[in-house]
Amino acid sequence: MPSVMTSRRKFLGFLAASPLLPYLDLPAGWMAGRQDAAQDADLIASPMEAVNVFDFEPVARKKLPPAHFGYLATGTDDDGTIKANREGFTRYEIRVRRLVDVSKIDMSVDLLGRKWDSPIVLCPVGSQKAFHPEGEVAVARAAKARNHLQVLSTVTTSSVEDVNAARGEPVWFQLYHRQDWNQTRQMIKRAEAAGCPALVFTVDLLGGSNRETLIRAARRDTRQCVACHQGGNPAPGRTGRVEDADNRRRPMLAELVPGTPVTEIGTPTWDFVKRLKDTTRMKVLLKGIVTREDADLAMQHGVEGLFVSNHGGRAEDSHRATIECVSEVVAGVAGRAPVIVDGGFRRGTDMFKALALGATAVGIGRPHIWGLASFGQEGVEAVLDILRRELQMVMKQAGTTSVPRIKKEYVIDRQARG
16 A cells, blocks of 8 residues: 555656646646645654654644644744754764663753653643643643653643643743733742742743744634634734733633732843742743853852753744754853753754753753644654654664763764864
């Protein structure tokens, strides 16, 4: 059967390119329908069929409405920083060692006093019920099944309490600040009361972003957005703050208690970080740090961890890959706190390179949401299994039997080599 399908696809490709096609008097849409059928035949039908995490993306694209997939896929401007994140890994080569006993591999890492089986972190992604009916709860169950750290977005479509219950222990809570400090404080206190051990303040979207791919995808979506979104088509992230047009599906925002507003003046600075630390017992981390200078300032302000991140290419259009930022952020931290990096990680080899450059752990966003959109909890688990298997394999190939053994000597920087 595979050979038959391959032959059919080749024939359809030949026919589509043939100059005779306009003269065949085929019914309208005949060719497009068959091309779609041929493409569908290439899609995996179950998580177990996936060879790598990329296999989940076309399934997610097929299943999701255009605007929802556009929200997931979009970067900023022409998506150049998304491309840069992926291309950045080609700057580094892996320098492998031989004849090391690799029969036992330990992938565990320590983050803020808690040991995890793997350095792979599930990064915060908003509005997960836009991708699957169970949303963040399905991801939490997958994280529990595979024992991974999960970070929950402020714009979650499931409450922190429900996610913690599904996870079996409290997750980390990611924070987008509000223009009203009273509301920001309420969210912080709610996450703290739910037992969340860490607060991850995102700082890379304070200037907003120009999400052209999302805008174009929304224009192709024929559904009536007002059915789900009061006020019509939302534009998340574009202004640099969470909009208040319709928060019905965002329990962390919809359930804020009215009170006397304390309006923020300007955008957050390092003084805001101090205010966060004075407000909560949770560990405070910053997400979106990409320079040595800011890493050092974060340490001076008592920040307990950093995420090297450009929001998966959705923040500034710097065209600078996060993998290329790791070394200088690690240098700025100087061993004072853990450094987690996200942005374009799709392979075990990508993760190995980041760990070799000094990262403590590695975050994924889109890959686990591809899995969620494709097959729910099972899809997320399959994505995690694939990445763990790939990372374990490259650790064995390189002769590194534990994460602390993955040192800078195991990578070569092409640019430094000339």
